[in-house]
Amino acid sequence: MEALMISGNTKATREALFIALYQKAFPAAAKYISKMGGSFDEAKDIFQDALVIYYEKAVNNQIAIHVNEKAYLLGITKNLWLQKYREDRSNVPFDSADIDTAVEDANEPAVEKLLYYLETAGQKCMNILKAFYYDNLPVKKLADLFGYTSIHSATVQKYKCLEKVRDTVKQKSLTYEDFLK
Amino acid sequence: MRTSLNELKQIEDHLLRLSPPEDTLLFEAKMILDTNLRGNVLLQQRTYSLVQQYGRKQLKAEIEAVHQQLFSDTTHRTFVDKILSLFKK
Numbered sequence: 001m002e003a004l005m006i007s008g009n010t011k012a013t014r015e016a017l018f019i020a021l022y023q024k025a026f027p028a029a030a031k032y033i034s035k036m037g038g039s040f041d042e043a044k045d046i047f048q049d050a051l052v053i054y055y056e057k058a059v060n061n062q063i064a065i066h067v068n069e070k071a072y073l074l075g076i077t078k079n080l081w082l083q084k085y086r087e088d089r090s091n092v093p094f095d096s097a098d099i100d101t102a103v104e105d106a107n108e109p110a111v112e113k114l115l116y117y118l119e120t121a122g123q124k125c126m127n128i129l130k131a132f133y134y135d136n137l138p139v140k141k142l143a144d145l146f147g148y149t150s151i152h153s154a155t156v157q158k159y160k161c162l163e164k165v166r167d168t169v170k171q172k173s174l175t176y177e178d179f180l181k
Numbered sequence: 182m183r184t185s186l187n188e189l190k191q192i193e194d195h196l197l198r199l200s201p202p203e204d205t206l207l208f209e210a211k212m213i214l215d216t217n218l219r220g221n222v223l224l225q226q227r228t229y230s231l232v233q234q235y236g237r238k239q240l241k242a243e244i245e246a247v248h249q250q251l252f253s254d255t256t257h258r259t260f261v262d263k264i265l266s267l268f269k270k
Contacts, residue, residue, distance in 0.1 A: 011243065018247040027263055034267040043268075048244050055240060115235060126235050133229060134236025159186040162193070166221070166228045173227075 009059065009135050010145065021051060025073040032074065036081060046084070050076040059136040114172050118165060125161035132158055188218075192225045 026047055033043035050073050057063045063072070118126050128146055131137045137145070143154035182190070194200040195208045212219050251257050 014240075014243055015247060018244055019251065022247060022251055023257075023260060027260075030264050030267050040265070040268040044248065048241065048248070051244050052237060052240055056237075111231070111234065115231060115238070118231065118235065126232070129232045130236040130239060133232045134240075156182055156186065159182065159189050162189055162225070162228060163185060165231070166189070166224050169227050169231065170224050173224075 008141055009137055014055075018051060021054075021069060021073065022047075025070045028070060028074050029077040032077060033081060036085075038081065042081075042084075046077055046080045047073070049080055059134075110173075114169065117172060118168065122161075122165060122168065125164055128158060128161050129165065188221070189225070192218075192222050196222065196226060196229065 026043075029047045029050065030040070030043040033039075033046060038046075053076050054063070054069075054073055128142065131142055131145060132139070139151050139154050139158070142158065143149070143151055146154065146157075148154040148157060191200075191208065195205065200208065212222060252261055
């Protein structure tokens with residue numbers, strides 16, 4: 001994860017990071033899932049969710065920079081497996097109060113529709129907003145990455161995109177009624 | 182920045198808790214009086230949540246691409262065999 005801090009969080013550095021993490025931690029995670037009776041596909045899905053959780057925590061500085069990545073990923077994998085096992089066994093997940101580690105998919109139809117619309121109609125803005133709010137890139141990096149000449153123009157562009165997407169959300173939520181419940 | 186962008190920034194500072202306590206109080210008072218502002222705050226919150234979901238979706242696709250690359254590329258044969266052998270009955 002240090003590589004992201006040093007050489008910047010770009011698609012290429014993320015790819016290199018995930019290859020390294022896969023090689024470092026997937027064998028142990030897969031071994032655990034297999035021992036617990038899980039399949040290859042389950043091991044894959046759970047490990048990929050663990051990577052997402054790890055990434056989100058790391059870019060939000062919620063993980064110490066020198067944490068043992070392999071042990072950390074194995075820990076999340078075990079938690080996710082146990083959570084899944086509990087949920088599969090009882091259909092009443094009352095005891096899943098610690099669900100904040102779960103990687104929920106956007107499965108509400110209205111949200112899906114809206115995401116699909118934004119992906120096709122406003123991808124550039126979505127990518128700028130994602131870089132800033134999801135990947136947590138500093139504005140300076142954002143400016144370099146998207147070709148803005150100054151921090152000021154990148155900031156203005158970020159707000160313009162936010163406004164554009166917010167307007168779309170407003171307009172579409174009238175159409176996709178269940179979105180603004 | 183134009184006025185509407187300034188309002189977006191104010192809402193952002195409020196939602197992401199970047200504003201000092203005195204500004205927060207003032208902003209909350211404004212929200213009580215201004216239904217339009219209240220609506221925009223809600224919409225902006227929805228927007229951040231969508232951006233999160235979009236980001237997560239893209240990240241998952243990147244991770245899946247890495248998986249496909251590792252499991253189809255012959256240079257990683259030893260790694261792949263090691264994993265697959267775990268699931269042989």
